[in-house]
Amino acid sequence: MQYWAVSISCLSVLAFFVWHLRQSPSNGISKASKYGLLLIILYPLAYLFYFLLTPDRSLSATSNLVYLLYHGVAAVILIQHILEKFPSCSSFGEAILVSGGLVLYCGDMLAQTLSKMEFSVSSKAFIHTPGTRSEIATVIQGVLLGLFLLPLSYKSSLQILAYCKKPEKQRTQTVVDRTQKRIDCFVFYVSLLVALLLLVPSWTRLVHGFDVHPFVWVFNYIFTDSRERLALCAYWIFVIYVSIRRFYNISKQSKTERILLRKYYHLVAVLIFSPAVIFQSDFLDLAFGAAFAVFLILEMIRVWEIYPLGHIVHQFMNAFTDHRDSEILIVSHFSLLLGCALPKWMSSGFNDRPLTPFAGILSLGIGDTMASMIGYKYGVLRWSKTGKKTIEGTAAGITSVLAACSILVSLLASSGYILSQVLLSPLTLKCLNLLLYDIQSKHKS
DSSP: OHHHHHHHHHHHHHHHHHHHHHHOOOSSOHHHHHHHHHHHHHHHHHHHHHHHHOSOOSHHHHHHHHHHHHHHHHHHHHHHHHHHHOTTTOOHHHHHHHHHHHHHHHHHHHHHHHHHSOOSSOGGGTOOOOSOOOHHHHHHHHHHHHHHHHHHHHHHHHHHHHHHOOOOOOOOHHHHHHHHHHHHHHHHHHHHHHIIIIIHHHHHHHHHOOSSOHHHHHHHHHTTTHHHHHHHHHHHHHHHHHHHHHHHHHHHHTOSOHHHHHHHHHHHHHHHHHHHHHHOHHHHHHHHHHHHHHHHHHHHHHHHTOTTTHHHHHHHHHTTOOTTSOSSOOOHHHHHHHHHHHHHHHTTTOOSOTTGGGHHIIIIIIIIHHHHHHHHHHOOSBSSSSOOOBHHHHHHHHHHHHHHHHHHHHHHHHHTOSOHHHHHHHHHHHHHHHHHHHHHHHHHO
């Protein structure tokens, strides 16, 4: 179902842009629009073929189809909003990935919520909720739900206050602005507290039956295996503090290119996340979610200039930005964090691929860093005349990732991360299949 939800989202975005291209008077659009129309026609045929082969064609299948169509409509609305409000923040491909991911994640939240509610007809017959959720995944999803709804709550509260505001005596513009800033800050912090202290625990109690507040559960979880997890937290704090202080001082001197300075943080990500993947894999899932939530809150504070951290965060983040970040949003740190977190989250529960959780860490932390540094300093042969990517940088990135993988496999094997049963399970299954086949052949003969 998740596959079809993502596919429907991409198809809807494609249909929207084909319609937009056909409405455009520019030349050279006909070929692209015809190709897009062909894909739009072929995709429903593929889904129809899948639907005919599915044994369950009941009302549940129909409701799932409606559920998928809602994904498509939401994806079109969201990508329009992203491209209109933040035109310089992402490319078209990145906007598709962001919109599709948000729609899928929020759609899963909605499905989880509706499946736990009592309707006149059983909700489980209409709503498909794949698999079971761990407590860590529920906590992360609940916190992100509260933060996603925070802008709506904040803006709505400001509009209500502005509507109910009584006319006052004539005051200077400076006094008015200062008063409005204080009101904005107060409303933001109240909305944040309501989201984290009321909305998040209510949702987690509904979908997973939490008896305590999620923050209390996180606190208890950290101190369950206190020695190793607290040591890991202390290690993270030390590395982050040293790296931020060092790199921020370097950025103020303006002697190092910002693109190279930002790549140093990629190496810091390797130092931070790699030990956690090996020794505290589940705790790292929780830490990724907590870091993403903190990034969201800080970005809201920076954009809305919330006192007292708004100006400080903006000044710090501007020290590492370049033309890739728009004037409205700064998304480089989100890209790095999600690039490292998504492979880890998506590989949870699969133990037969030991390097999969390291995919983002290796590709971004090592491959992208080496490609940028080598390409910037020694790159001569470019892939295209207009692009900046060089063959030397690409070769350095590929070589560094392969070398890191070979070293990492040896370290994982020596540390016991790769269990013998994980390595031997495919071979064991193969031998058992051959043995059973041989026994059956002898029995028939």
